[in-house]
Amino acid sequence: MRTALSASRTNRRKRHPLAAERPDREQLCDSAAAIEHQVLRHLDSYLLQLESMVRAAGGVVHRASDAAAANRIVLELVQGTGASEIIRADSALTTEIGLGDALAAAGITTCGNDLAAVDGTDPALRERLLRAEVAVTGANFIVSESGTAIIVESEGAGRRCLTLPRTLISVAGIDRIVPTWRDLEVVLELLAGGGERMPRCISTWTGVIDGDGPSEFHLVLVDNAGTRALADELVRAALRTDRHATAVPREYLRHAPGIEPHDRTAVLSLFVERSKHHGAEIHRVTADELPATVTGALIRHGAHSVVAPDGVPASWLAEWVATPGNRLVADEPELTPLELDRIDAVVTSCAAAVADSATVVLDGGSGQGRRAPTLLPDCHICVVRAEQVASAIPEVIAVLDPDRPLTWFSGQRRVVLILVEPE
Structure with a gap:
């Protein structure tokens, strides 16, 4: 979450053409910073809450201490289904840990993730994509209080992954935790980019939903050095004294700028x-x-x-x-x-x-x-x-x-x- 929100704040301050539309931009940034610090200060508690909520919703949680462990867990899960071909929606984290290469080295191939690209040009590939039983994705954010995972994208590959296959495996860093559902309003308001006021497609899922989407959900949580950073006494001291250590400020607008909500x-x-x-x-x-x-x-x-x-x-x-x-x-x-x-x-x-x-x-x-x-x-x-x-x-x-x-x-x-x- 720190990486995504920091990049978003930088873009909005320096380059984003839509930044001028938000008179509450600094308030949103302050709220995002407070959310980040809350997560760091109470990471152990949020992790326990997240795991409990995912399991209560029918999902399975796996802990990975590093990239190698994450790749091993995903590979074992895919092999456990008997699938040799999957669909995939990569994220910055799955790319960073080399998940695609690890799967390929084990003989697991990706049959494609873009329905539009294969429409009419390769019916056989399209059919393989539609028949895929397993999907592997990243997750941009995870809400600890509900166990909800969120994918934010422009093209919709993630939406396909969590809609069509029987088994869904999502890989996320523990730094992507957002404490509450309400905190998402801050995150989403800060994600505007590329000339858009919001990403074109956002999909959320909470465990297994009867009759809709995958019947099996696995969440692989990767440490990303988060817990090791908290072990550093200097970091812990800074968090205790930081001005953002209090409750998340909510002074940002709750309606569209320049328009009265009752109009x-x-x-x-x-x-x-x-x-x-x-x-x-x-x-x-x-x-x-x-x-x-x-x-x-x-x-x-x-x-x-x-x-x-x-x-x-x-x-x-x-x-x-x-x-x-x-x-x-x-x-x-x-x-x-x-x-x-x-x-x-x-x-x-x-x-x-x-x-x-x-x-x-x-x-x-x-x-x-x-x-x-x-x-x-x-x-x-x-x-x-x-x-x-x-x-x-x-x-x-x-x-x-x-x-x-x-x-x-x-x-x-x-x-x-x-x-x-x-x-």
């Missing part, structure tokens, strides 16, 4: 403006206009087969279904990745949205279904109700449940957003 007109306009800026196709409609808008979007994207999770109102698709040749497919029993890959589109609702970053959040609730159907079809039509749009990340973090399978996305080319506003 719903401004919040919705910001969501539409930012969504268009990210390249999303977005429509503002009333409830009466929704079915025709869904139908029009499906026609434009050439969709003749659609999967709609339980909870999606039949009225949304009634007009489209009435057209001969169109087929509504049920995800019960659960469709395999290969079956889902043949579906043209998926229509869902959402759990929440963030205007400031043009982000939509799915949590697997009613009308959203499990992760796989929202990943594999060529087009995702997502309906957002006006009351679900918050102005900024802290407002959304407060209403999300870390135990649910959360997927945050913005600027995805294959997503059509339909914002339903009051009459």
Whole structure:
């Protein structure tokens, strides 16, 4: 966490073009520093809490004292499944410890991690990717109070890893611990980079979630010299006297800069403006206009087969279904990745949205279904109700449940957003 947040602060101070939008930038940096120091001061307690919560959620925790131990643990876990081919989403840590080389030396190959890159050009490779039983990933952050692991990315390889295979192995340094779910609002606000207000895809998972994603989860915690640093009395003394050793300050904004959170007109306009800026196709409609808008979007994207999770109102698709040749497919029993890959589109609702970053959040609730159907079809039509749009990340973090399978996305080319506003 120290490395990621320090780099983020440096980028925001010196180079980031969006830094001027945040009048609370220094407050966010102070809060991030306080989180870092809390983790260092109470690392042993947070590690015990993290392990307890991961196990309570059906996961298995492994401790690695160094790179060699981490590679050995991952290799043994992969070999224990009988797999000789996996999919992988690398992180700075997995690259640093040479995990890819260690797996390759043992005869474990990676079948690819980019569905788009193999689409249409190598059907055999794509099929192998969809059939993969094991995935190995890094983790950008881990929340100790809930046992939640988080991947932050631009392309979505991590999302595929925690959605499709049966076994998920995630490797993370103990320096990636974030104490509380609320602390994520600080972390995410500071992660803007590359001209984006937030990474395009954020995925979280807490242990094993029945009926959604892998049925087996292993978290490999790598020491990264964190506990050895704490053994240094000079470091411990500095932590005891540091001004950040108190509670995390919360003076940063909890709403989008320049917009009052109760000004719903401004919040919705910001969501539409930012969504268009990210390249999303977005429509503002009333409830009466929704079915025709869904139908029009499906026609434009050439969709003749659609999967709609339980909870999606039949009225949304009634007009489209009435057209001969169109087929509504049920995800019960659960469709395999290969079956889902043949579906043209998926229509869902959402759990929440963030205007400031043009982000939509799915949590697997009613009308959203499990992760796989929202990943594999060529087009995702997502309906957002006006009351679900918050102005900024802290407002959304407060209403999300870390135990649910959360997927945050913005600027995805294959997503059509339909914002339903009051009459």
